[in-house]
Amino acid sequence: MTETQKKFMKEAIRMAHEGMEAGHGGPFGCVIVKDNQIVGRGYNSVLKTKDPTAHAEVVAIRDACSRLNHFQLEGCDIYTSCEPCPMCLGAIFWARPNKVYYACTKEDAAEAGFDDDFIYQEIDLPLEKRSIPMVSLLREESLQAFSAWKEKEDKTEY
Numbered sequence: 001m002t003e004t005q006k007k008f009m010k011e012a013i014r015m016a017h018e019g020m021e022a023g024h025g026g027p028f029g030c031v032i033v034k035d036n037q038i039v040g041r042g043y044n045s046v047l048k049t050k051d052p053t054a055h056a057e058v059v060a061i062r063d064a065c066s067r068l069n070h071f072q073l074e075g076c077d078i079y080t081s082c083e084p085c086p087m088c089l090g091a092i093f094w095a096r097p098n099k100v101y102y103a104c105t106k107e108d109a110a111e112a113g114f115d116d117d118f119i120y121q122e123i124d125l126p127l128e129k130r131s132i133p134m135v136s137l138l139r140e141e142s143l144q145a146f147s148a149w150k151e152k153e154d155k156t157e158y
């Protein structure tokens with residue numbers, strides 16, 4: 001661990017405190033770094049924004065992408081005060097940063113009442129066995145959007 005890495009992680013942890021103390025949400029903070037500069041930051045804002053997806057990492061990814069004016073985080077590192085939940089992990093993979101540094105583990109989060117283990121268990125289940133039912137409707141009709149995408153000539157691949 002370098003002093004620079006330590007500095008950025010301390011900032012992510014500071015954000016975790018800030019968001020929690022302001023009543024915005026749980027104690028989670030995140031900063032996104034590119035070329036040694038913070039280009040995005042976020043803390044959990046689920047309560048404040050009434051948005052269940054407003055986890056620190058998602059908020060920081062949106063902030064960074066907005067500032068960088070790009071839908072990917074090439075060349076960026078993510079510093080998060082806690083190991084990402086499955087939703088944030090998915091968002092991180094879509095954003096394609098270089099690396100993720102995390103401080104607390106998901107076991108630490110579970111200990112504090114933020115247990116995401118049930119989501120990992122749900123992912124492993126067949127769709128029909130999940131606690132939230134998933135039912136496929138109108139597949140053929142919806143496939144037309146994919147056909148149109150495949151044929152679209154002026155698209156940006158990502």
Ligand SMILES: [Zn+2]
Binds near residue numbers: 057087088
């Ligand atoms: Zn999350």
